[in-house]
Amino acid sequence: MAVHHGGKVGDAAKKLARKSTSKSTKSKAGKTLANHKVKCH
Numbered sequence: 001m002a003v004h005h006g007g008k009v010g011d012a013a014k015k016l017a018r019k020s021t022s023k024s025t026k027s028k029a030g031k032t033l034a035n036h037k038v039k040c041h
Contacts, residue, residue, distance in 0.1 A: 009036045 027035035
């Protein structure tokens with residue numbers, strides 16, 4: 001998978017990668033990434 005830098009998708013990826021991120025934030029970030037994958041990949 002390509003690594004995204006910057007923008008909404010890159011931010012979401014960083015949040016998912018961080019262990020300290022809260023569960024609700026992670027689920028939101030996961031949704032963002034999933035939507036992006038469907039749309040762009």
